[in-house]
Amino acid sequence: MPMADKKSESASSDGARPWQSYHTVFTNAKAGMEGVDKEKVQRVVYEMSKGSKYFENEERKEAFIRQKIERMRARSAKLTAGHLSQYQTVADKRILELEATRDLSKVWLHVDMDAFYAAVETLCDSSLKGRPMAVGGMSMISTANYEARRFGVRAAMPGFIARKLCPELIFVPVDFEKYTYYSDLTRKVFQTYDPNFIASSLDEAYLDITEVCKERGVSGGEVAEELRNAVFGETGLTCSAGVAANCLLAKVCSDINKPNGQFVLPNDRLAVMTFISSLPIRKIGGIGKVTERILTDVFGISTCEEMLRKGGYLCSLFSRSTADFFLSVGLGLGETDPPQMRLRKSISNERTFPATDSEALLYQKLDELAELLSSDMQKEGLHGRTLTLKLKTSSFEVRTRALTLQKYISSRDDIYNYASKLLKAELPISLRLIGLRVSQFKDDKMGSPSDPTQKTLLSFMVADASGNFVRGQSSLGSETSNNLFMNDFGDDISVETREMIDSERDDPLNRNDSSDPEQRCTLIEFAGKTEGMHGHINGSIVEKVDALIEKSDPKSSQLKKSNGRESDTSLPHETEISSCLNQKDNNDYLLQGETSSRQEEQILWMNDYECSLCGIELPSSFVEERQEHADFHLAERLQKEESGMDSRTLIARERSPLKQTGSGNKHKKRKSSPSDGHLPIDVFFRKINQKP
DNA sequence: GCGGATCAC
DNA sequence: TATGGTGATCCGC
Numbered sequence: 001m002p003m004a005d006k007k008s009e010s011a012s013s014d015g016a017r018p019w020q021s022y023h024t025v026f027t028n029a030k031a032g033m034e035g036v037d038k039e040k041v042q043r044v045v046y047e048m049s050k051g052s053k054y055f056e057n058e059e060r061k062e063a064f065i066r067q068k069i070e071r072m073r074a075r076s077a078k079l080t081a082g083h084l085s086q087y088q089t090v091a092d093k094r095i096l097e098l099e100a101t102r103d104l105s106k107v108w109l110h111v112d113m114d115a116f117y118a119a120v121e122t123l124c125d126s127s128l129k130g131r132p133m134a135v136g137g138m139s140m141i142s143t144a145n146y147e148a149r150r151f152g153v154r155a156a157m158p159g160f161i162a163r164k165l166c167p168e169l170i171f172v173p174v175d176f177e178k179y180t181y182y183s184d185l186t187r188k189v190f191q192t193y194d195p196n197f198i199a200s201s202l203d204e205a206y207l208d209i210t211e212v213c214k215e216r217g218v219s220g221g222e223v224a225e226e227l228r229n230a231v232f233g234e235t236g237l238t239c240s241a242g243v244a245a246n247c248l249l250a251k252v253c254s255d256i257n258k259p260n261g262q263f264v265l266p267n268d269r270l271a272v273m274t275f276i277s278s279l280p281i282r283k284i285g286g287i288g289k290v291t292e293r294i295l296t297d298v299f300g301i302s303t304c305e306e307m308l309r310k311g312g313y314l315c316s317l318f319s320r321s322t323a324d325f326f327l328s329v330g331l332g333l334g335e336t337d338p339p340q341m342r343l344r345k346s347i348s349n350e351r352t353f354p355a356t357d358s359e360a361l362l363y364q365k366l367d368e369l370a371e372l373l374s375s376d377m378q379k380e381g382l383h384g385r386t387l388t389l390k391l392k393t394s395s396f397e398v399r400t401r402a403l404t405l406q407k408y409i410s411s412r413d414d415i416y417n418y419a420s421k422l423l424k425a426e427l428p429i430s431l432r433l434i435g436l437r438v439s440q441f442k443d444d445k446m447g448s449p450s451d452p453t454q455k456t457l458l459s460f461m462v463a464d465a466s467g468n469f470v471r472g473q474s475s476l477g478s479e480t481s482n483n484l485f486m487n488d489f490g491d492d493i494s495v496e497t498r499e500m501i502d503s504e505r506d507d508p509l510n511r512n513d514s515s516d517p518e519q520r521c522t523l524i525e526f527a528g529k530t531e532g533m534h535g536h537i538n539g540s541i542v543e544k545v546d547a548l549i550e551k552s553d554p555k556s557s558q559l560k561k562s563n564g565r566e567s568d569t570s571l572p573h574e575t576e577i578s579s580c581l582n583q584k585d586n587n588d589y590l591l592q593g594e595t596s597s598r599q600e601e602q603i604l605w606m607n608d609y610e611c612s613l614c615g616i617e618l619p620s621s622f623v624e625e626r627q628e629h630a631d632f633h634l635a636e637r638l639q640k641e642e643s644g645m646d647s648r649t650l651i652a653r654e655r656s657p658l659k660q661t662g663s664g665n666k667h668k669k670r671k672s673s674p675s676d677g678h679l680p681i682d683v684f685f686r687k688i689n690q691k692p
Numbered sequence: 693g694c695g696g697a698t699c700a701c
Numbered sequence: 702t703a704t705g706g707t708g709a710t711c712c713g714c
Binding site: 048049052053054057058136137138139140142156157158160161319321322332342344345346348349350351352354396433435437472 | 702703704705706707708709710711712
């Protein structure tokens with residue numbers, strides 16, 4: 001290991017303990033890993049990896065991330081107080097608009113099978129019971145049972161490192177058919193509760209149990225217990241469940257009392273806010289290792305609540321959609337409707353092999369892949385016009401090379417011939433992986449932008465099956481999606497990498513006691529009455545949001561609980577409007593943000609130089625000036641609103657009018673959360689372990 | 693349209 | 702000895 005520079009010793013922990021700065025995906029707290037000596041695991045992983053090509057590549061990637069963080073820090077530091085306060089105003093306004101979309105009328109259940117592959121293997125071979133076991137091989141583990149997790153062994157970990165951590169570890173090869181069989185059994189059960197359930201993988205599904213709860217007069221928690229019992233009866237496998245008002249929260253909840261447990265988050269706004277406020281951001285689907293680091297290192301954000309507190313920074317430094325996503329997370333919002341059908345957009349295959357620079361060998365690999373891909377495409381009747389070649393060099397650097405054709409292709413020969421041209425341009429090269437992907441399919445439905453596209457534009461956030469918002473951002477670019485055509489593959493490889501170096505960052509969800517007085521206060525608050533007690537949460541962001549709501553409209557205590565019901569104001573123009581906007585990367589929040597909610601006052605640069613609001617002329621090259629000008633109009637408008645204009649009718653709506661049920665919400669809410677207001681704190685965080 | 697990144701499972 | 706495969710999306714070019 002190279003000597004760590006002395007000056008960095010205080011800033012980072014290199015030097016004495018180099019493994020602490022090696023950020024991997026599996027040195028993290030997770031269900032079944034409570035008693036693990038994380039320091040030791042991290043050290044072993046580091047020692048086993050050190051010096052390898054893989055490790056060197058990880059170090060390169062790490063350096064890039066550091067740069068990214070530094071750049072963002074610099075931008076953050078450069079913000080003037082004036083800018084900040086303006087963006088804070090924008091953020092507050094956005095929070096209000098997002099709050100208005102809150103829908104507490106649905107009951108979502110997320111089911112997650114416990115260590116699925118491993119559990120199935122144990123079911124089929126009882127001699128494995130009670131012994132540490134992993135499904136996978138020496139190079140990669142798909143999942144590990146709980147006995148193995150106690151040693152720090154987990155999904156996505158190379159087998160040879162796992163064996164080092166746990167020499168007794170039993171390896172069982174993956175048997176895809178077996179898992180599919182048992183998955184089908186579980187799905188038969190899911191179907192009886194929600195015929196339209198959404199399977200996001202072999203072992204996970206989302207169910208809308210709103211109707212079941214209503215018709216049978218039972219709580220979401222009761223349905224969850226019943227369903228888990230039924231799954232066990234049908235398969236002999238245990239699962240965990242989460243019940244909440246939206247998919248995003250339900251998913252978080254299903255992880256809390258895993259394995260073989262469940263957690264219900266009442267459909268109550270204060271309950272949601274309290275729950276989300278102390279939640280580590282890494283628990284949220286869509287926030288991965290890198291995003292977490294950026295948010296914590298640059299903004300000091302580690303819990304969802306801080307997303308709202310730092311709203312001004314987020315809105316000024318991230319794209320509008322990313323900032324919206326972050327603010328939504330802070331509010332505990334998520335998708336409440338079943339996602340619309342989504343068509344597959346690409347098909348691909350890739351293979352890893354012993355690194356080689358033999359051209360004959362490389363072309364042979366390419367040929368095999370072309371054959372495979374063509375066969376897969378024929379099975380699905382797909383023809384595409386964009387071909388992408390993926391390469392991973394022997395030093396783990398990944399490259400892609402793409403080619404878009406006039407014609408649609410699907411035959412083995414076409415794929416191979418075009419792919420060969422792409423590969424040829426890269427020679428000579430030493431590779432350990434080749435992949436092929438075809439996209440831009442015929443019949444892409446692109447001909448009818450009317451419905452899907454428009455809806456996407458109208459809603460300021462779009463969510464996929466898991467309730468993860470589709471969003472985008474320059475340096476983050478993170479997003480997630482569970483396609484409806486799920487790839488039933490590497491299932492259990494749930495990544496979680498919360499670095500637990502800072503001891504104060506305990507996970508409140510995984511412990512039974514709470515030593516932090518402020519947190520306890522919050523929790524007690526949660527356990528107590530859920531209405532009319534806002535004032536007792538000291539410094540809570542709930543207060544702040546409520547204050548915002550009150551300020552925006554004194555009558556809105558009702559509004560914030562019901563759904564926006566006003567009919568849309570002329571939104572269909574948005575497409576053209578957006579395209580006329582002066583979009584300057586990170587600043588587009590201000591401009592776009594306003595146009596999507598306010599049609600009548602956008603700042604448009606007509607003919608690309610004249611402000612539509614005041615007529616002032618500014619050529620497009622005057623980027624900064626334009627920004628300031630836009631800010632000026634924004635501030636002007638916000639002031640107007642402050643002084644009493646009704647902003648409520650201007651609130652943007654995201655949901656389609658179809659499922660607006662309007663008045664019934666409160667009743668549904670009560671019904672689905674009988675424990676409202678009477679949830680003792682110990683119950684709130686107690687593991688509900690029931691052996692079916 | 694391309695290439696690099698990030699994320700989920 | 703040895704660190705996966707499939708699909709999606711976003712951003713800056």
